[in-house]
Amino acid sequence: MKSAEQNPRRVAIVAGGIVSPLGFGLTETLQSLQQGRDCVTPVSTFSVEKTRCKTAAQIDDGRLLSNANRRRQERRLHRASYMVMTALAELLEHAPDFEPEIAIVGTTSGGMSFGENFYRTLGNGGACSAALIANYPPQKQIVDAMEKFGINAPAQVIANACASGTNAIGHGSNAIRTGRYQRILAGGYDALSELVFVGFDSLQAATPEKCRPFDSNRSGMVLGEGAALFALEEFESARRRGAEILGEIIGYGISTDNHHLTQPNPDGSGPRRAMEQALAQAELKPNQVGYINAHGTATVLNDTAEGKAIMELFGEVPVSSTKSMMGHSLGAAGAIEAVVSLLALQHQFLPPNINFREAELSLNIVANQPRDAQFDCAVSNSFGFGGTNATIVLRKLAR
């Protein structure tokens, strides 16, 4: 009998859920992607009077909280908890019997704005609500969401900066591939916060202009927020029980670039290693990939390094950064973009890289308008502070 290592399991995506500036749920997200909708608006939740950047892609609180349970305990939760609840509700609508053995999720800041409120209240000499403290930690939001739907799985929360969501899905898929788990809830979440917004502004990584990934005149990123989750299941198990299989995760790569705490090595070697590993695990040649959802933050440094790596490895494969539409949601980004890649595979189109004017590199950018395409496999990249690089490969299910 072959071991899981010799004969790795396939990893099926049996359900997904998403909330982002692109919309609530898979259907709205698909529509926004197909319309190339620019979701960036002026920041409304904190003062941006003294920052260079004034905009972000935000989720409407009126809608996010409209379905909130009016129980006192739930009213105290962080809005990131509601984002995860929204994504999990959609996922469970499609897979009501899904019982994960573990949740593996990514985030960078959990309930950060509660931490900010705590600090400000303390400075004003006021007494803080214990709810601010209890609901701030980064694991709380996924635990809240699972509790709401009667799931009580351990929560393994990965905080690998902007690669967290991809790391969570990638590590989760590997854990199934090696036979250690049958069912994993995987994804990521992050909500906009003043501290993080000002942080990227202080680094001059955020732009006061439009977000233009891979454009020769790009000037930086715009922040976003959201949550996305996948129900991952060992393929044969899902097929035996007749589950609808939306797609597969067939490859994962991770590398660490020790060049600098915040800057990628300009030679693109870190991202390239992650992409090569993911392709090797997927047993794919680069030309078998039909679409690359790039990390594409629109910072000068990221897009140069990532663009170089993509150019050298993939040549003419079409590329877009959907952050141009929905901003960079940090720990959620990889999970949201995995959903975007899945939707692209399911509906056979390439989501656009909007606000694009002038090419800098010889990349096949899906500029400004979506394209119809026929393809079986997509790559999704996420890179982050700390030199962390992650890539996953998704495959549509053959009909």
Next chain:
Amino acid sequence: MSLSIAGRSWVTPLGSGVHDVWQQLVAGETAPVEILENEKNGARYLVRRVPSSTPFPSHPRLRRASAISRFAAAAGLTALRQAKQPLPPLDRIALVFAISNGGVIYTRRFYADIVKSGAQSASPMLFPETVFNAPASHLAAILGISGASYTVVGDGAVGILALKLAEDLIASSDLDACLVVAAEEIDPLVCEAYRQWRFLRDPRKPETGRGMIMSEGAGAVLLTRSNGGIEIDQIVPGANFFRRSEVSARLGSVVARLENEIGFCIGSANGTFIDRAERTAVGDELPLYSPKIALGESVGASVFWQLITAAKALETGTVPGSSKPPVNSHALVLACGLNQQTGGLTLRGRDRSAFPGSA
């Protein structure tokens, strides 16, 4: 899947040598308690700090790094250097980092500037150090680890989840070893949060056992596939508790899933509701010791202090403050955080002679 502990190290308020600190624990010594004052509101906290005489590695990456990264670097490097077997190539070693509060000193300073002087005063030097994976990034750069690196966040039980992640990584043939590190630093902001949450010991009554004393430091273990010596048998991340009345049941479920004959427990009792829940979960008969009594509550790092304490107890046949465990018995490490997470693991001393006393 069994994992060997090939190397181990800690940085604690009682010192940094594994054997030295162990002897102090066995002798019933406790780390000195200091008073930390909060300039914002005048609140005072009892804390246990890493001695200022502790040697830390020197590296360009650590020049501006916060205490948490220095603690982590010291523990991680020592665990590798003291490995009892030849190290695999660095591209076959993963780094897993456990953290709870993270780089809170720089985070508070960064946000304080924003609140006090406006966003234009925010320091681009401080911001990168506020990110949860900054300590792991520094450590990976110092060690030259260029493959998998994960930072896992959670409450006081996060160490169990990080060790589980390491176990899952080692299950793949892509890796031969995993360095698992955890670290925390003390800051008045974190102390104030726990004070307002009513978990801290009253500074006017330091001698009482009620309430926890915050501490700082790091722990590190180098894990390899089963290779003799002290081995981790099973790692069980537990279910979350939503009410305090559920805690002992959740911990009891963890204990029930760890099926081996357990001779003693190194627990996470810290002067809060955890103490009673843990005792209820393991029963009245099992010897139970928490190193937090002597070292304080280091949250993210605490499971690693428990793990190393349990390994030393197995090696020496001594549980601090208790009678000897049966020879070759299994040790239980039980972890309960203050914010819903639980977990546990079992250790066994398969072959004592294969694991000579550490420095």
